[in-house]
Amino acid sequence: MIKIWSMKKNEDQAAKKKPKTSAAQIRVQKDLTELDLPSTMKTHFPDPADLLNFTLTITPDEGMYKGGSFLFTFKINANYPHEPPKVKCEQKIYHPNVDLAGNVCLNILREDWKPVLNLNSVMVGLQYLFLEPNADDPLNKEAAEELKRNREQFIYNVKSSMRGGTIKGEKYDIVIKEQ
Amino acid sequence: MMAAAVAVNGTASSSDWDGRYYHVDQILDRPGPRTDPSFLAGDEVKEFLREKCKILVIGAGGLGCEILANLALSGFKDIHVIDMDTIDISNLNRQFLFRPKDVGNSKAIVAAEFIMNRVPGVKVTPYFGKIQDKDEDYYMQFNLIICGLDSVEARRWINATLVNMVDPENPESLKPLIDGGTEGFKGQARVILPTVTSCYECSLDMLNKPTAFPICTIANTPRLPEHCIEWASVLEWPRVHGEKKMDTDNPEHISWLYQIALARAKEFKIEGVTYSLTQGVVKNIIPAIASTNAIIAASCCNEAFKIATSSAAYLNNYFMLIGTDSVYSYTFEHEKRQDCPVCGGESLDITVNKEWTVDRLIEVLVERQDIQVKKPSLSAPGKQIYFQAPPQLEEATRPNLEKKVSELVPDGGEITVTATTLPFNLSLRVKYI
Ligand SMILES: [Zn+2]
Numbered sequence: 001m002i003k004i005w006s007m008k009k010n011e012d013q014a015a016k017k018k019p020k021t022s023a024a025q026i027r028v029q030k031d032l033t034e035l036d037l038p039s040t041m042k043t044h045f046p047d048p049a050d051l052l053n054f055t056l057t058i059t060p061d062e063g064m065y066k067g068g069s070f071l072f073t074f075k076i077n078a079n080y081p082h083e084p085p086k087v088k089c090e091q092k093i094y095h096p097n098v099d100l101a102g103n104v105c106l107n108i109l110r111e112d113w114k115p116v117l118n119l120n121s122v123m124v125g126l127q128y129l130f131l132e133p134n135a136d137d138p139l140n141k142e143a144a145e146e147l148k149r150n151r152e153q154f155i156y157n158v159k160s161s162m163r164g165g166t167i168k169g170e171k172y173d174i175v176i177k178e179q
Numbered sequence: 180m181m182a183a184a185v186a187v188n189g190t191a192s193s194s195d196w197d198g199r200y201y202h203v204d205q206i207l208d209r210p211g212p213r214t215d216p217s218f219l220a221g222d223e224v225k226e227f228l229r230e231k232c233k234i235l236v237i238g239a240g241g242l243g244c245e246i247l248a249n250l251a252l253s254g255f256k257d258i259h260v261i262d263m264d265t266i267d268i269s270n271l272n273r274q275f276l277f278r279p280k281d282v283g284n285s286k287a288i289v290a291a292e293f294i295m296n297r298v299p300g301v302k303v304t305p306y307f308g309k310i311q312d313k314d315e316d317y318y319m320q321f322n323l324i325i326c327g328l329d330s331v332e333a334r335r336w337i338n339a340t341l342v343n344m345v346d347p348e349n350p351e352s353l354k355p356l357i358d359g360g361t362e363g364f365k366g367q368a369r370v371i372l373p374t375v376t377s378c379y380e381c382s383l384d385m386l387n388k389p390t391a392f393p394i395c396t397i398a399n400t401p402r403l404p405e406h407c408i409e410w411a412s413v414l415e416w417p418r419v420h421g422e423k424k425m426d427t428d429n430p431e432h433i434s435w436l437y438q439i440a441l442a443r444a445k446e447f448k449i450e451g452v453t454y455s456l457t458q459g460v461v462k463n464i465i466p467a468i469a470s471t472n473a474i475i476a477a478s479c480c481n482e483a484f485k486i487a488t489s490s491a492a493y494l495n496n497y498f499m500l501i502g503t504d505s506v507y508s509y510t511f512e513h514e515k516r517q518d519c520p521v522c523g524g525e526s527l528d529i530t531v532n533k534e535w536t537v538d539r540l541i542e543v544l545v546e547r548q549d550i551q552v553k554k555p556s557l558s559a560p561g562k563q564i565y566f567q568a569p570p571q572l573e574e575a576t577r578p579n580l581e582k583k584v585s586e587l588v589p590d591g592g593e594i595t596v597t598a599t600t601l602p603f604n605l606s607l608r609v610k611y612i
Binding site for chain 2 (some may be wrong): 002003022023025035037059099103105110114115116137138
């Protein structure tokens with residue numbers, strides 16, 4: 001057998017034993033403890049000992065979704081950051097990039113995910129969807145078409161949906177932030 | 180010489196006949212111009228290879244079948260193999276140790292029996308199960324480990340396990356890992372010397388990520404059969420089945436997805452949705468090509484042979500084969516990442532007074548010039564000690580600041596430290612006084 005050990009001794013970094021904490025766990029610890037969120041975003045851990053399952057509440061302070069409080073669940077699996085976190089909107093909301101089941105169309109959550117991205121990037125990306133809803137990547141087609149066709153009407157629909165209104169036969173959840 | 184070898188095919192005998200290793204011995208009987216200086220030509224190295232060297236093969240699939248055959252034929256005689264899968268009829272086109280009668284049986288067991296019947300004197304010990312079933316004591320018995328896996332998760336696991344196993348007091352604890360992987364016409368073989376060279380985790384961002392289609396395309400403008408299948412699995416399955424998890428090994432689940440995808444395809448006039456494509460998309464199966472497997476497996480086995488015998492310089496450390504546009508291969512030294520959560524970062528032995536609180540330990544860390552850490556967050560395996568953020572976790576872990584470190588971490592235990600100022604993580608090994 002080759003003598004690897006001698007090569008090791010020459011290494012400037014001394015031999016070391018790493019903790020049993022998994023790579024995914026360390027990454028999540030690093031991501032979470034370094035979150036740099038504006039006051040419009042807040043995380044909540046139903047079980048503070050479980051870092052892999054939590055929620056994010058976004059309360060936009062500008063734009064057409066201002067005044068709403070939007071709840072997302074984050075599920076991280078053992079293959080993080082090779083795989084992106086699974087994110088879902090827990091409310092039925094009127095938004096071109098969120099479908100009625102809570103699926104979110106955000107490129108970095110799927111096709112553009114890279115391990116160098118982190119939870120902060122995902123959260124910032126989600127908040128951006130409320131500031132700039134994107135009619136070109138529709139998940140709620142009705143909403144996207146309305147946004148393209150008549151921005152005024154779209155904004156009216158957003159406000160109405162946030163109060164629990166019905167748009168084109170779909171009743172939306174009340175998401176107005178409690179003052 | 181060749182005639183002798185041919186004559187005994189099929190009859191297992193433990194004794195080596197004259198000239199059995201005539202060709203391999205050309206390499207082992209004398210050094211070459213570039214042979215490692217530690218190479219001792221002749222009987223000793225042959226005895227090590229054929230009597231003492233114990234090698235583990237992880238995976239008995241496309242790569243694994245090739246690897247097992249190559250190892251056995253180049254003189255390794257104590258081979259172990261792990262695989263959790265059973266043989267599927269679709270494996271038979273390239274996994275040549277299996278026959279139609281073997282369908283449904285364990286890959287590891289059938290492969291082991293085949294090799295032992297075919298190559299006299301070789302002992303192959305199979306394990307039908309998961310690599311995670313085995314502990315460090317098990318992995319410690321091998322001289323070398325070769326991986327022929329198609330799962331990122333399993334590779335990350337074995338890589339982290341082997342890096343963790345390296346004990347500074349014990350040279351035997353450092354096990355070379357040779358990792359092979361293929362994807363269609365592309366493949367790679369690499370040599371990982373845990374803690375010495377870059378590890379699997381270091382190169383995670385080099386992986387081709389599984390093809391994912393934008394969710395809005397799937398939902399609104401499907402053009403490909405794959406879009407219809409993803410629609411069924413990503414959107415329709417959770418909508419219809421709620422919390423029930425999809426099992427990609429369950430034929431009923433695949434059939435359901437296939438039917439839904441087929442209906443969707445009809446609606447959008449898309450052709451090409453089939454049962455096997457459905458299975459391929461949801462299991463993220465990349466078409467395996469027998470010849471790519473053969474090239475990569477051969478490369479892995481050559482490295483195993485060179486490392487076991489030190490008869491020639493081994494690969495340092497990454498060989499890449501790209502056969503998609505003509506043929507291109509490239510060998511380079513992949514560098515260790517300082518911020519690798521498995522092999523990178525810093526490790527520090529730290530002496531802690533038994534009476535110190537967590538707060539005191541944090542102060543000590545912040546004051547240390549050699550680590551330059553600000554606002555560190557600390558955890559022990561499986562539990563948080565103190566997190567600086569987010570606010571809720573800071574609050575939940577704040578009571579720990581007043582507790583003694585010795586109440587939370589055993590002597591010799593590990594603390595993982597992360598901080599914005601550290602590009603990597605720091606691992607502390609605690610010793611109490
Ligand atoms: Zn590494």
